[in-house]
Amino acid sequence: MADVLVFDKVSIDYRGKAGVQRILNDVSFSIPAGGSMGLVGESGCGKSTVALAAMRYLPRGMTVAEGRISVEGRDTAGLSDAELRRVRGNRVAMIYQDPMSSLNPVMTVGEQLMEVPLLHGVTDRAVAFQRAVAMLGEVRLPDAEAMMARYPHQLSGGQQQRVVIAMALMAEPALLIMDEPTTGLDVTIEAAILELVRELRSKFGAAILFISHNLGTVARICDRIGVLYAGRLVETGDIRSVFHRPAHPYTHGLLSALPRIDARGKGARLHPIEGTLAAADRARPGCAFSPRCPHMAPAECVERSVPMVPASPAADHLARCARLEAVRKASQAAWRARPPAEAEVDAPILLDVRHLTKNYELGGRFGGRAKRVVRALSDANFQARAGQTLAIVGESGCGKSTLAKTISGLIPASAGEARLGDADLAQLPVDKRPRDLRRRIQMVFQNPDSTLNPSHSVEFALARPLKVLRGMGSGEAKREVARLMEQVQLPPDLLRRMPHQLSGGQRQRVAIARALAGEPDLVVADEPVSALDVSVQAAILNLLSDLLERSHVGLIVISHDLALVRHMADWVAVMYLGRIVEYGPADAVFRPPYHPYTEALLAAAPKPDPDAGAPTVVLGGAMPSSTQAIVGCPFASRCPRKIGAICDTETPPVRRFGVHSIACHIDLPPPAAGIRSQADAAAPPP
Amino acid sequence: MLRYTAKQLANMAITLFAVSFLVFALNELSPGDVARKLLGAYATQSQVDILYKEMGLDRPLIVRYLEYMGNALAGDFGQSLVFRRPVSELLFDRLGNTMILAAISFAVIVPLSMLLGVLAGMRERSLFDRAISVFSSICASIPEFAMGVFLLAIFVVWLGMLPGVSPLRADSGWAVWMQFVLPVLVVTFYDAGYLISMIRSSMVEVMRSAYIRTATLKGMSFRGVVAKHALRNALITPFTVILLQLNYLVSGLVVVETLFAYPGFGRLMLEAALSKDIAVIEAGTLVAVSVTMLTQLFGDLGYMLLDPRIRV
Structure with a gap:
């Protein structure tokens, strides 16, 4: 049998306090030797259960109720413990999300790598050692011998994931299962890891089961894809057929909810999938997606079970939908985008930030070791304008959160100013700000689970800022709360709920309503949707942009996701190592000339297009430590377009193209409009 | 690690001195003086005064503390009033x-x-x-x-x-x-x-x-x-x-x-x-x-x- 992994009509049940729940329902797929299959779906759809079932490592309470899972032709249910151990790590290996926690913190990298060959037939430690060193070289870790003696916490996130990949490849398995391997890593590191996986795949020939919520990463790795919804496979097929001709309405929804870096600019509207996955949907006899589906017809979709049917002329492209024809017709009319709005340079300036700098001092309290200074933010200059969105992008550690904290007054700046009207926020910690100033700046945080007080109801969370910041009485606050709920499109019956009774998207809506309660002038949102599923994310983004457009509130959004920024931002500031390296209107920043760092970020961003090809630039290395004093350009150590010694020795000049500025030594050509006019002059059009 | 140990030992010595001084001072400040406790409720005030002088309790606190610590470092923690034995012996046994x-x-x-x-x-x-x-x-x-x-x-x-x-x-x-x-x-x-x-x-x-x-x-x-x-x-x-x-x-x-x-x-x-x-x-x-x-x-x-x- 040529198939490495076969799921044959597999159903998995979870027996819990609330009775028996079907987690996976009639899932069938197979991966041939050397093939690669992506599984996508929102959280709770059962993706990770598939991975664990393939390893026969289901959590307590879960059992395979029906069907057969075979690895290399052998039914895993029939394996003895010893046989199972010979499969795990040897024939099938797994790569996980969050490499830090999947490595043992008290064992050296070398020990953990050597375990694999020692468990699977190698008896000589010296041989195991040599193999581990060689494998560390394969995953491009520098100085492999020294790496062997390190502990996981001494490595960066990208290096840790390389170690986990090396560990998985040690026994040259027939199948690699990757469960969200790049979630939580920076885009540049993600791009490098994905390139590594592609390369190693062709070298070692392992088949891949790639699980992700990110369609862009799946497009880069896989040749086949399966879409899971509520534990059922709703569409499978060749990656190109599914991406170019999605058949199931849920697949349609996922693809059109996705922010795209190649969007036409701000205002290109996202299409969220209405509704949420309810627990009861898993048990539906008919189509699990029917309650959320715009094409639902009761007789065909609800009352009887829906089988997988051929979805397009392409071989093996199947979808679990009873109304494929209707869906196909409707999808012709999708993508109604608003005309991209040019950034208005003359909108009134709300917040004027000049030379903002933040240094932290480490150590040196009792004159022991020398003081070290962390330069978290150096000489930042930008403006936030009323009714417009400024996006701050960059890798983790670039200083974007420090910037947000300084503006919101959680930490005082070391130098520079941030003027909001007459007040200088830079030196004014939040507890010293007058009430009115506090009202004018509000924050929305990344993780709505931990920012809403778990013991306060929604109503309390919303009424409190109204009373405190706007001095409202109870009755007035109650009416205003109702209005806010309507504004963020939440039903009024949620008011009495506690945060844990809400979904992630609902919680983030409450957090947004809370921020808007004080009628602020400026909202600072730190990664507002990065913890949410794609379909929910789209709805929240639409909500934010609608609210801002209506109210003329300025928004500073901090994000690592360039595609999202492309959809939201009027202005973009790209940060690297505490400095703004490029700043300007979004349309200018997303078009050449680029700062080499912006160019690398754009290239690294995963694109939901199987034909996108490998990124043109892959950044190596890691951001240097911000404790070192930087003489020349901060990006010089990783820059793929470094021009020479000047980059290391001299601060790059700021090149200006109107309001668009780039700090770089390269003598960049003026924007495309200028090039076109030159070209026109040289060769008149035919 | 050695450096850390040395630092902690130094901290320990400082803390011990501080604690010993605090305990010494607190005991002095507690109601009823030592001489009275020794002689019991029926002794006359003049008897108490004589013992007070003999024990050197009229000297300043800091002088007596330094003397006590000097003796303590040499292994002499004074006499137990109740057991009538040197404290060091008693402590050693127990x-x-x-x-x-x-x-x-x-x-x-x-x-x-x-x-x-x-x-x-x-x-x-x-x-x-x-x-x-x-x-x-x-x-x-x-x-x-x-x-x-x-x-x-x-x-x-x-x-x-x-x-x-x-x-x-x-x-x-x-x-x-x-x-x-x-x-x-x-x-x-x-x-x-x-x-x-x-x-x-x-x-x-x-x-x-x-x-x-x-x-x-x-x-x-x-x-x-x-x-x-x-x-x-x-x-x-x-x-x-x-x-x-x-x-x-x-x-x-x-x-x-x-x-x-x-x-x-x-x-x-x-x-x-x-x-x-x-x-x-x-x-x-x-x-x-x-x-x-x-x-x-x-x-x-x-x-x-x-x-x-x-x-x-």
């Missing part, structure tokens, strides 16, 4: 007795709790885990005096197998080693109950972690996973708590010692406090503080050895 009890108990408690805690925690919610959890919470929730009386009733009154008091004298009719059994049992039940549940929950947490899954999915046997990956991680958190038990075992055994008339350090401190035997209180406090600080230092050092993330 501390010795307590150390024996503490050492035996520690040697029983630690391996026992580690074994039961790890076995219970490695298979969460198994029958064995539930049994051990119930057992340990019962042990930890019965106070020492209740447990002591309970065991006395069984082994002394009912079975007559063991002595009811432990004065550690051979002439009491029971072999000296038998006199240790009941005190050790009481301490073990009480203290192990707490440690077992502590180690168990640490083990449970480790067994749920992602690196245990990694190890299992490498193809390692359950036994290998527990021994190689779980054990060391599971002992990191309880390690300091385990060492803290030494504090309890040295200076917190008042109840057990009183119950069994065991001539130990805890009981000495209790008696000294009740009879305002200042010299004994002062010296005893210094001993208790040193024990606490030393175990803390060993705790920190051991912690660093176990967990590479906090090595300095």
